Amino acid sequence: MMRQVQQMQERMSRVQAELETETVEATAGGGAVRVVATGAQKLVSVTVDPSAAADVEMLQDLVVAAVNEAMEKSKQLAASKMQAVASGLGLPPGLM
Numbered sequence: 001m002m003r004q005v006q007q008m009q010e011r012m013s014r015v016q017a018e019l020e021t022e023t024v025e026a027t028a029g030g031g032a033v034r035v036v037a038t039g040a041q042k043l044v045s046v047t048v049d050p051s052a053a054a055d056v057e058m059l060q061d062l063v064v065a066a067v068n069e070a071m072e073k074s075k076q077l078a079a080s081k082m083q084a085v086a087s088g089l090g091l092p093p094g095l096m
Contacts, residue, residue, distance in 0.1 A: 011085045016040070019078055026069035028062040035066040039077045043067065 019039030027034045032052035036044040046067070052059050 008085065012082075015081045015085055019081065022077065024070055024073035024077055026066045026073060028066040028069070029058070033059070033062040033066045035063075035070040037067075037070040037074045039074055039081070041071055041074045041078070043070070 020042075022039040023036050023044060024039065025034065025036050029049075029052060032049045034045075034047040038044060046063060048059065048063070052062065
């Protein structure tokens, strides 16, 4: 049992390190706003097409939409990697 816990901790550390470097991308407004985030839910970049800057309110909405989508994708990436750790150890899915 102790060995399984140690293995899980090692795998979790490895997955967390991977999530720091893996990225997801989301766009809004047909690509007018592009957001990149890590698998650890850290925003890496926001790119705005200059033509979208004409309507500030719309631009703000597009940024919010793209960031929210990127964060959701990031959470899904993290959940799938953590699920892989749990299933590799034979743990039930809800335990992670």
